[in-house]
Amino acid sequence: MQCQECNQRQATLHFTKIVNAKKTEMHLCEVCAKEKGDEFPGSNSYSIHDLLSGLLNVDPSAGSGAGYSKREEKEYTLQCPKCKLSYKDFINKSRFGCSYCYQAFSAKLDPILKRVHGGNHTHTGKIPKRQGGRLILQREISSLKTKMQEHIDQEEFELAAEVRDQIRELQETREKEEGQ
Amino acid sequence: MSLEQFISNAISPWMKNPGPDDDIVMSTRIRLARNLEDFPFPSTTSQEAARALYKHVYERLSQTSKEKVGDLVWLSMDGLSHIEKTVLVEKHLTSPQLAEDSLQGAVVLNNDETISMMVNEEDHLRIQCLSPGFQLSEGYKYADELDDWIEGNVTYAFDEKKGYLTSCPTNVGTGMRASVMMHLPALVSTQQLNRILPAVSQLGLVVRGIYGEGSEARGNLFQISNQMTLGKSEEDIIEELRGVVLQLIERERSTRRELLKHNQLQLADQVHRSYGILANSRIIESKEAGNHLSTLRLGIDLDLIQGIEGNILNELMVLIQPAFLQQFAEQELTADGRDERRATLIRERLKLENIQDGGGET
Ligand SMILES: [Zn+2]
Numbered sequence A: 001m002q003c004q005e006c007n008q009r010q011a012t013l014h015f016t017k018i019v020n021a022k023k024t025e026m027h028l029c030e031v032c033a034k035e036k037g038d039e040f041p042g043s044n045s046y047s048i049h050d051l052l053s054g055l056l057n058v059d060p061s062a063g064s065g066a067g068y069s070k071r072e073e074k075e076y077t078l079q080c081p082k083c084k085l086s087y088k089d090f091i092n093k094s095r096f097g098c099s100y101c102y103q104a105f106s107a108k109l110d111p112i113l114k115r116v117h118g119g120n121h122t123h124t125g126k127i128p129k130r131q132g133g134r135l136i137l138q139r140e141i142s143s144l145k146t147k148m149q150e151h152i153d154q155e156e157f158e159l160a161a162e163v164r165d166q167i168r169e170l171q172e173t174r175e176k177e178e179g180q
Numbered sequence B: 001m002s003l004e005q006f007i008s009n010a011i012s013p014w015m016k017n018p019g020p021d022d023d024i025v026m027s028t029r030i031r032l033a034r035n036l037e038d039f040p041f042p043s044t045t046s047q048e049a050a051r052a053l054y055k056h057v058y059e060r061l062s063q064t065s066k067e068k069v070g071d072l073v074w075l076s077m078d079g080l081s082h083i084e085k086t087v088l089v090e091k092h093l094t095s096p097q098l099a100e101d102s103l104q105g106a107v108v109l110n111n112d113e114t115i116s117m118m119v120n121e122e123d124h125l126r127i128q129c130l131s132p133g134f135q136l137s138e139g140y141k142y143a144d145e146l147d148d149w150i151e152g153n154v155t156y157a158f159d160e161k162k163g164y165l166t167s168c169p170t171n172v173g174t175g176m177r178a179s180v181m182m183h184l185p186a187l188v189s190t191q192q193l194n195r196i197l198p199a200v201s202q203l204g205l206v207v208r209g210i211y212g213e214g215s216e217a218r219g220n221l222f223q224i225s226n227q228m229t230l231g232k233s234e235e236d237i238i239e240e241l242r243g244v245v246l247q248l249i250e251r252e253r254s255t256r257r258e259l260l261k262h263n264q265l266q267l268a269d270q271v272h273r274s275y276g277i278l279a280n281s282r283i284i285e286s287k288e289a290g291n292h293l294s295t296l297r298l299g300i301d302l303d304l305i306q307g308i309e310g311n312i313l314n315e316l317m318v319l320i321q322p323a324f325l326q327q328f329a330e331q332e333l334t335a336d337g338r339d340e341r342r343a344t345l346i347r348e349r350l351k352l353e354n355i356q357d358g359g360g361e362t
């Protein structure tokens, strides 16, 4: 079904509004729904993407265009170095261009993710089995490096050397695994 | 082709099997969104990059042993006719987006169609496991094993803090959407569902009506699924959803018992009227058909009518959609033509049954 506002995009949001026992149905795409957002407070929508409309709608260019700090302007011109998607396009489409976008936009991302995911912004679920080994190893190595630095700071050089050997061992394991 | 053959080819094999609590829960679906490292996401990709992704996945997955998975059929969208693609959509084996818009879109199916993996949809891979009745944990276990097998052969885009990286920020983390399709006629008719739905959404779950040609919820079928995918484990998500679904099952069952106790005659009347309309119509719209099929199914569950297979609702809700009607008719049909074919198909289907009166008169 096509969006009844723009007649261009696929309608993904289906609103039912009941006023004086008269039922009106609206079929909108995300873009038009975002624009109409204020007209439908508490409207009865069944789409999962409805959350996004409004949520991502933090577009500073939508305002008067004046009164934005240099910092805000800079954030707004963020771009993914890999796929070249701009932060502005990400907000408009509410889709990332590639997995590197997550890093490129990371400064702005946590508040958005929190709003979409009930306050959460950190994964606590499944870790891929094969890649997971590497991740766990990496996590261990970086924590040992912190530990080694602490020993150095305390001038406990013998202990630091022990930790350094442990790190080497783990790094060798990692290299062996990656070489396979 | 006989009607029996047509139906048996049209319905996914898994749909014919019974499942737990299938008086209320029609089916369970687990979907995992996955992307591969170093390939642009489908929303920004080029024709060439999309083809490279498909080729990469195909080569990696078709050359490894997969005894847990069984034989897989790879169907690329550009090799299918419009009607064939629409049939896949109506069977919920692929999405409209994959069928119509995607570059190098493909769907991978196993024999009983419990697995359908979309390639180059919104994400590189959408792994979907379907099962009859209420089987959230079993469904997840199956999807999890399949996911491990795939991940053993390709490298996922995964981040320690953000989890599985997806195209849309609503899917990041577990990438999992667990959905349960429920038939809730008693809660709808007593207007309890209106009051329950806001509470359900406050628990972070989403309820959708099942849309047909229009957008109205049809046949009292509702799909309940998790909204959040980040910050909770797969097991937690499934536990929370299970808790809510169990309560809905209990409410629907007790309301059905109440209705039966106080309104048995009216209920039996409605069921038989619905049967009468379905068995005799010459023209029927999908919404009307959906509603009467729902009532008929309720009558079967409550033993008010006998001799009709319980899964007639699941089956006919699939069959009365446009692409199937056109396949059945072996021609393209206008909306009016579909209404006529729909009525014919339902009448023919009901003739296969050996209908008897149930306990309407006590
Ligand atoms: Zn629109």
Ligand SMILES: [Zn+2]
Pocket (backbone or CB within 6 Å): A080, A081, A082, A083, A084, A085, A096, A097, A098, A099, A100, A101, A102
């Ligand atoms: Zn990117």
